[in-house]
Amino acid sequence: MKFMWFHLMPYTELPDDFREKHPSVWVDIHSSLFDPKRAHHMYNDFMDELEYAAECGFDAICVNEHHSNGYGLMPSPNLIATSLARRTRETPICVMGNSLALYNPPTRxxxxxxxxxxxxGGRLIAGFPVGTPMDTCFAYGQNPSMLRERYLEAHDLVIRAWTEKDTFAFNGRFNQQRYVNIWPRPVQQPHPPVWIPGGGSVETWRWCAEKDYVYxxxxxxxxxxxxxxxxxxxxxMDRLGKDRNPYRAGFLQFVGVAETREQAMELYKEPAEYFYGRCLHVDGRWATPPGYVTEATQRAGLQSQVAKAAGSESTLGKGTQERFAGTAKDMQGIVDRGYVIIGSxxxxxxxxxxxxxxxxxxxFMLLLQYGNMNKELTKYNTRLFAEKVMPKLKDLFSEWEDRWWPKPMAAAERAVLPDFTATPRALAAE
Amino acid sequence: MLLRPAHPSNPGVRVSVSDPEVSFVELNGVQTRVWRKGSGPRIGFLAGLGGLPRWIPFLDRLAETRTVIVPSLPGFPGGGRGHAQLDDQLDWVVATRRLVGLAGLDGADLVGSSVGGALAAEVAALWPEAVRRLALIAPFGLYEEAEPPADPWAQRADAVPALLCADPENWRRLKAPPEGANSIEWPIEQTRASEAAARFLWPLGNTRLAKRLPLIQAPTLLLWGEQDRVMPRSYADRFAKGIAGPSEIRIIPGAGHLAELDQPDEVAKAILAWTA
Structure with missing residues (x-):
């Protein structure tokens, strides 16, 4: 079993009356709510937390991409990942990921x-999400009717750019480049493991199986x-004749650990309610740009026995608005419905x-920081999890091989990193 | 012949609605529906946002004295998934031009509403011989930063009817599944119509049509619903100024963006007079 420590980097100081006074945490969230000097502390706390997770022995640390978003301050997760690459030594770094259709050209x-x-030194997991409607169609103005085709084409281009040895011309439907020849080339060969975050669409599952990617x-x-x-x-996967190797899949889960369940309830109530109450307050206007959901998935949502059987708990085939509207926002509901797992x-x-x-x-992609959880509590949650929970589950699935995990350079081959942080000598002497 | 109540504001009036003749043409390999009704000189209609999942009273008004020909735009109801192969402005314009020809509308009068208005204007600009006289109902295609059109896709579902029609019931009537409709395919078809419009116009509705308005020689009637909440009225002036041929602006009281749904009689009357 792999435990990956995931940060969304939420803005932690949205006002108490955010839900009442503001239409949306995403797309048109007002700039007056953003205080750059406070965000300076948030970013630095968040990066401390990611580094701390690596120190505590999590299997990987994860970052992701959002735009115009009050709960995700990483328009460019690659900036954070690069910094983490210098501040950690062994831990794989999962960028979950880059929304391919948003990069022009995608060879970027x-x-x-x-x-x-x-x-x-070869520690990257390369995530390729399509991206949410809010990020892609609204914040970035991508055409919802062409988003998926652009995404798939960009994927093909990126894989070719990583793997072809000679300069090549790419004559795509949406991208034409005469000279594709990227420098640098990845350490991991033929390329870093590719993971695909996706909703519940059959097309995505089949594609992951065909390409042998993690879903x-x-x-x-x-x-x-x-x-x-x-x-x-x-x-x-059964239908396609693939094995049930659990490492084919990743799953996100919020967790709050404490000495006792009661204590956990008390400690994580505020950050959890902040997240589900404020961070997920998304205006329904941004929910369903037409074409974003494929017709096959619409059809599945409309007719699926799975959706019916799972009843209101299922998010399959539902638009963002529907999903956000019916969610629990109080701690008891959040825990009862399994959004956050808490306890000793x-x-x-x-x-x-x-x-x-x-x-x-x-x-497991674990969110141990959420909402306005401060650094102290985040570290407590992280350490307790690493010390007391992880060892109990470490052996789970040990009969399976994780073929989708980074294969870094041998430690002896890798650069020696200096001890951080670098302070100008004059200041350090004071 | 089927009798249906007319506009609810005139409950006493009943209008006759009968089904048009349906045929199909092949556009880019996709079977595309063409409706035809009436007799007399030909007049074509390219639909606006939402397309035409059903025949509407406005078309009957035109059919009283004219042969009305209504080809479905790609991706709109009747247009299959034709939109899925149109990747840019040129693809859309060429497809529309071919559709006009395949439907037998070469050289006929052409009416376009909203999305269809932007495309009708393109055809008239680039193939002047294809269009005799032109009528545009609140067409898309231009964008003015100080006064942007509404974003028809960034809407909560319950806000859409009142955005598109002065009387929201007119939109709901257009989109309500008829008896016996497939409860899965019907909503998918309506979403597809919205997707097709988005494919052509996302994100601002600016097709840079302004550059081609000076090529329009056809006499052009510009119809605007007085309560259009999508396309600001000032855009009528921009169109009138840009079009090379003679043009006239007509404001339709009691109508929203899809004026032909709100005030079928008024809109048809104005068009029939213009193209007489």
């Missing part, structure tokens, strides 16, 4: 990911809502074992 992604892979279901609504999706994924280390380990086995996922 091949280049930047190659840079991270080279700087980190990740990154929902904020926990294992109960995710069960139908992961069941669908495995049913499709033993209780959390037991629940996670159940989730991992019932969903058959080998990669």
């Amino acid at each position: 992604v091949a280049e930047e990911f190659a840079m991270i892979d080279v700087i980190s 990740c279901y990154l929902s904020y609504y926990g294992y109960k809502a995710g069960k139908a999706i992961m069941d669908g994924f495995w049913a499709e 280390p033993d209780e959390v380990a037991e629940q996670l074992r159940e989730v991992a086995t019932s969903l058959n996922v080998g990669h």
Whole structure:
């Protein structure tokens, strides 16, 4: 079992009356709410936390991409990842990921990911999300009717840019480049492992199987809502004759650990309610740009027995607005519905074992910081998890090989990093 | 012949609505529906946002004295998934030009509403012989920063009817599944119409049509719903100024963006007079 420590980098000081006074946390969130000098501290805290997670022994640290978003301050996760590459030594870095259709030309992604892979000595996991409607169609103005085709073409271009040895011309439907020849080239050969975060669409599952990529279901609504999706994924793998190697899949889960369940309830109530109350307050206007959801997925949503069986817990085929509208926003509801798993280390380990086995996922992407959780509590949650929960689950799925994990350069081959931080000598002497 | 109540504001009036003749033409390999009704000189209609999932009273008004020919735009109801192969402005314009020819509308009068208005204007600009007289109902295609059109796709579902029609019921009536409609395919078809419009116009609705307005020689009637909440009225003046041929602006009281849905009689009357 792999435990990956995931940061969304939420702005932690949205006002108490945010839901009442502001229409949306995303796309048109007002600039007056953003205080750059406060954000300076947030970014630095968040990066401290990611580095701390690496120090505590998490298997990987993860960052992702959002735009015009009050709960995701990483328009460029690659900037953070590069910094992490210099501040960590062994831990794989998962960029989950770059929304391919947003980069023009998409070879930019091949280049930047190659840079991270080279700087980190081969520790990169390359995530390729399509991106949410808010990020892609609205904040970045991409045409929803062409987004997926552009994404798929950009993917082909990036893979070719990584793997072809000679300069080549790319004559795509949306991209034409006469001379594709990226420098640098990735350390990991033929290329870094590719992971695909996606919703519950059959096309994505098939594509991941065909390409032998990891499929990740990154929902904020926990294992109960995710069960139908992961069941669908495995049913499709069965149909395609693929094995049930749990490392084919990744799953996002919020967790809060404390000495006791009561204590956890008390400690994580505020950050969890901040996240589900404020961070997910997205205007329904941004929910469903036409064409973003493929017709096959619309059809599945309209007719799926899976969706019906899972009832209101399922997010399959539902638009963003629908998903956000019906969610719990109070701690009791958040915990009851499984959005956040809380408890003592033993209780959390037991629940996670159940989730991992019932969903058959080998990669947990864990959110141990959420909402306005401060650094102190984040570190507490992180350390307790690493020390008391992780060891109990480490052996899970040990019969399977994780073929989708980074293969870094041998430690002896890698550059020696200086001890940080570099302070100008004159200042350090004071 | 089927009798249906007319506009709810005139509950006493009943209008006759009968089904048009349906045929199909092959456009880029996609079977594309063409409706035809009436007799007399030909007049074509290219639909606006939402397309035409059903025949509408406005077309009957035109059919009283004219042969009305209504080809479906790619991706609009009746147009299959034809939009999926149109990747840029040139693709859309050429497809529309071919559609006009395939539907038998070469040299006929042409009416375009909203999305269809932007495309009708392109055809008239680039192939002057294809269009005799032109009528545009609140066409897309221009963009003015100080007064942008509404974003028809960034809307909560319940806000759409009142955005597009002065009387929201007119939009709801257009989109309500008829008895016996496939409960899965019907909503998908409506979303597809919205997607097709987005494919052509995303994100601002600016097709740079302004550059080609000076090529329009056809006499052009510009119709605007007085309560259009999508396309600012000042755009009528911009069109009138840009078009080389003679033009006239007509404001339709009691109508929204899709004026032909709100005030079928008024809009048809103005068009029939213009193209007489």
